Amino acid sequence: xxxxxxxxxxxxxxxxxxxxxxxxxxxxxxxxxxxxxxxxxxxxxxxxxxxxxxxxxxxxxxxxxxxxxxxxxxxxxxxxxxxxxxxxxxxxxxxxxxxxxxxxxxxxxxxxxxxxxxxxxxxxxxxxxxxxxxxxxxxx
Numbered sequence: 001x002x003x004x005x006x007x008x009x010x011x012x013x014x015x016x017x018x019x020x021x022x023x024x025x026x027x028x029x030x031x032x033x034x035x036x037x038x039x040x041x042x043x044x045x046x047x048x049x050x051x052x053x054x055x056x057x058x059x060x061x062x063x064x065x066x067x068x069x070x071x072x073x074x075x076x077x078x079x080x081x082x083x084x085x086x087x088x089x090x091x092x093x094x095x096x097x098x099x100x101x102x103x104x105x106x107x108x109x110x111x112x113x114x115x116x117x118x119x120x121x122x123x124x125x126x127x128x129x130x131x132x133x134x135x136x137x138x139x140x
Contacts, residue, residue, distance in 0.1 A: 018048045033112045038063035055111045071105035077125045079114040090132035
């Protein structure tokens with residue numbers, strides 16, 4: 001999504017995603033990252049997936065609209081930086097995104113791979129994601 005998709009390619013992209021997800025029997029998420037997803041969010045929400053993932057360090061949550069029929073994956077932990085997100089920050093962002101979009105399900109995740117971070121730092125980020133997910137599950 002970083003550079004977008006030409007209008008003529010959307011139909012083929014949607015068909016390709018449908019081929020992959022049809023009959024899969026698993027929760028499917030299309031996770032965009034490394035850029036602002038808002039210019040394409042309406043089209044992304046129409047894809048045959050259970051949830052759309054968004055990089056919230058690049059995308060303003062207010063640009064996503066409301067009335068979502070698919071779930072939203074909240075990219076809440078930055079794999080590009082070593083600063084540590086708090087559990088409270090992750091939970092607060094996920095709540096806000098869930099409330100503003102009205103998505104039927106909210107998932108929390110990293111924005112991108114954590115492979116370039118030191119192992120201990122990456123492990124702590126994953127631990128905090130798990131703790132935040134547990135708190136959000138308790139609220140649901």
